[in-house]
Amino acid sequence: MKLVGKKEQAYTSLDIDSPHVARRSSNLSNVQLSPSSASTISISSERGNVFSRGDDGDRTFYNNVASDILAALDGPVRQLAFETKGALLATGLAAMFYLLAWFQAVLIPFFLAIFLMYLVDPLVEVIDVSPKYFLCVCTSRGRHARRKSRGCSRAFASLVAVSLVCVFFGLLGYITVLSVHALDATAYQTGYNHLVSGVEHILEQIGLPVNITTTLHDNVDKLARIVVTETMDLLSVMFVTLIYLTYFLCTRTRASDAGGVWSKIDHDIQRFVTLKCFLSLFVALLVTIVYVSLNVGLAVVWGILTFILNWIPNVGAMIASVAPICIIAITPSDLMNPMEKFLAMFLPMCFHMFVGNFVEPKVFGRKLEIDPVIVILSLSAWGLLWGVVGMMLSVPLTAAAKIMLSHLKLWPEFVALVEGTYFTRFGIKAGRYKKEEDDQKDFETMEVRTESEKDRANGSHMRA
Template sequence: MEQKPFSENLGFRIILVSILIGLGIFFIIYFKDLLKPFVMAVMVWYLIKTIYNYIGKIKVMGRQLPRWLKGTLSLAIIFGSVQATINLIITNLSAIVANFSTYQATFDRFLIGLGESLGVVNITDQLQEQLNKLDLQGFLAGTLSSLSTTVGTIVIVVIYIIFLLLEEVAFSKKIDAIFPDRKKRQRIQEVLNEIYESTNKYITLKTGISILTGALSYVVLRLFGVDYAFLWAFLIFIFNYIPYIGSLIATLLPSIFAIVQFGSMWSFLWVFISVEIIQLIVGNYVEPKVMGKSLNLSPLVVVVALSFWGYVWDLLGMFLSVPITSIMLIVLAQFPATRNIAILLTENGNIENILIKKEEGP
């Protein structure tokens, strides 16, 4: 009986894939400070490209807009949105700081009432004693250091974005040079197109769902009279991109602030229950109908990916955990040696819709 070469054995493939995965994990952990700004730049570049394509569908007098105008509008929308977001956060935080004494007095009354109901005497004094033990000077120094690091990161990200936009023009030529064989080149292009379309569909639908969740939450918060309702609705919109735990965090933020503003546990419960009902309805009924099985990722895989990327790249990793895992699924499905891994990542074991068929014939 003829034996297969070692390179064709299942054991060899498992060992090879394990080594590659191990090297990949080492690489993204060890070089995370270098990779995170680049990944952020790729995100912004991707958004610019997506907006550029949408603007390209607009026609004036039967003609498409010129390339330079589409590019200018795309950049203006992205950086205008970033500027508006920064202004929103700064304005609301400044207002919270300006009214801090009022909120503190209300919260103190709440703590006193809570202490009396629990039989705890001088609860505010005990809390103040614990706060005095905190190293505020060290906290402020760390905050300033983080801010300076953030500014430096933003500069690096902007530089990366500029070079990505410049390199984009020559990217297709490089693909042609790397893969002179037409069939291989076409296959690579199809895989890249599948990645782009899958990611674009997920981000577009998720953005629409997040806007709906944020808008409904804004209405509820306004009805309850919670201050800075737009800020909380915006945070709900942002955190909705993080699977599972993001919606819980987003719901807790305005609910906790309701205690600070109104000084009542009932206000916390009413706000939390109302916003959580919105999250449950949108998450369990609207989102499945809109998104369907577009990603086909196993819920367990999503949770593991969320934990892993959150550990490796912090908050950025949590936001990117689903798109990164989806890209891995598409790539792994294209190679016989890793196809079984792709099947394990799916929810129903079906990878036919993402499998790029080899072209037959000469």
Template sequence: MEEPAHPAERDIRLQTYCLLTLTILAIGVALWMLRPVLVPFMLALFFVIGLSPLLDLIQRRLSATRPAAIGVTFILGVALVFVFGVMLISTYRSVVGDGDKYMAGVQSMVEAVQDGLEKAGLPIPDEIAEVMEHTEEFMTQRLKSVILWLSTALLDLLVNLGAVLIFMFFLLAGASSEARPTTGLWVEIEDKIRGYIVTKTVISIFTGLAFGLVLGVMGVEMAPQLGVLAFLLNYVPNVGPVIASLLPIPLVLFLMPEASVFYKSLTIAAGCAVQMISGNVIEPKVMGNSFELHPIVILLSLILWGIIWGPVGVLLAVPMTAAVKVLLDKLDRTRPVAALLAGRLEPLEQAIDREAMA
């Protein structure tokens, strides 16, 4: 029978766990405080990881010089960032420009409800009548708030894109095929992230195109912009496709007054079907569980990185959590934690039993 651990050893172990907890909290606070620098840097890093195969192709297969390969790759990256910015500005202008249409749609819907109640001979309660009278004022205030939020977010994003381009140039300058190792921890992390980025991007492109095309055929306004948003939201696992499915509902309800209830329901169902097929059929078969992360861990990582870095943190939550898991899996003491992130409890239980018996 093994003797219990000495009290001094238990105190040292407890102090170690407390220091580890404080270190993790300090890292989280530091990531939050440094987000103006780290957010564009991480975006640039992920762009470079996705574009690095192109740099290798130009430099190796086409026998191009390193400066030429970097220049071509950087120009392509700038073009992608520029297209992304143009699409966001177009979406913002469409939302702002269609404000009057939204108000007219809401007002017509309120009037239709009033007419329906009057025809049915049902009395309208005073509280509901008062709410209907102030609907226009309420919607105007909400619309102004949304426009102000979009303006601030768009300006912040454009500023970040400028910093992203600067970081991209210097990261690409150090990403030659001769300088990069072929084995090691970073190579393993980079391969996982690159595979995720490339596969997720291809699936997101087809999802956005199908979503925008279906809505366009059904006559929904801003269908191209909704396709762009569906492309972006597809990077957010589990939650993104649900949000993308909900986005067309206000447009269908408020900006299609002549359409019947059946047609509106069919339009909403068609958009939801695209997201369901993409998220539940195509993506699992193509990607599988490449990162071996439990769905609960993915959801918690979305919340955590969203709190620390906002929308960009949500977009990058899964690959960053997967990178942390790879790091944890390389150390004996943290390997049970990596197994826990994958949804396996046995290694952690065995480690706890060993600690208790030590």
């Protein structure tokens, strides 16, 4: 809502958000739209008519009319604007969630490729800017600089980086298989039998006779089918993701060459993904060292799982800490004593708490900070839409949206809500903004212009 007028004249109309505003107050006898214009309001006040035409034909305001107008229209206009924005926001969110769920087969590899692009792009940059170590195989040293300007080096560096990513994931799978084969199945089977017998005995004492072994055997086939199906789906998604990733890396320009606000957005997203990757790798290395030192079975597998799950805030750290307890509990006593089992359960939790509560806030800073409530909501929403992949991408997607809106100066309410500063910046009532300073400026401007008009009118009468 703003007053509209020329620089040297009094305000001539009141511009509002909707033509459906009508209200009575103690100072205004009637507020209604003028039939000539949808953005002009004709108002009659108890103190006099709002508009009066002088000898020179200019419209002037009587004193205190500005306060009458703002007092009459402040509540209805803001309430109507809030209700309209709320309805549009709810409709837009519903449509967006429906489209995300419907096109998940296409969008999951797409966003996963963008996520991996920010992880792999530093490697591509290193290969691309080091021609004396990574020369294009189809050129000589003398022609490499000319070929590079046509994109040969960038494409070659992207293919090398994607190949290294494939080799890396292949090594992870190979290490996982070796870790499983290295387990002493007989010893762990004995520990498993002792644990199951103890649990069944406790359940019988409290009146819940349950045969855990029979229940597990009955669900083995179902579990195996689920694992095979999910594995095949994961392989197909990864294949499409690698195709997207190769294309994105080959066609991507450097952030420094983009220029403008998009360069800053790209830099902040790159910084967030890189820092999160290093922190996840740091926690995974600490957990792996502890598990290897304490003879925990599948130590490397738990470290890999920790790196992956650390991208899922709060819930991921909990799963990464609780999942190894199953194998720690059935580890034979000759491999781990009770004190070692306690340390194997306790130390990873301490690592996750220390990094999540102290290191990440310091590293990311206020600019990349996300409120814990928003983290849980985004985790639930993306997990409901896209499953485990959505949970992994929930925080990167939310952080990317926050960074883009912050730089583009769009939806400051959403940015404040993600940061957890909504109520301090925009007031306690949702949708009601703190505009006392703007209103005060409007009052001062109106009073100054009204006084100048009165002085001009008095001067003209005295000259007459």
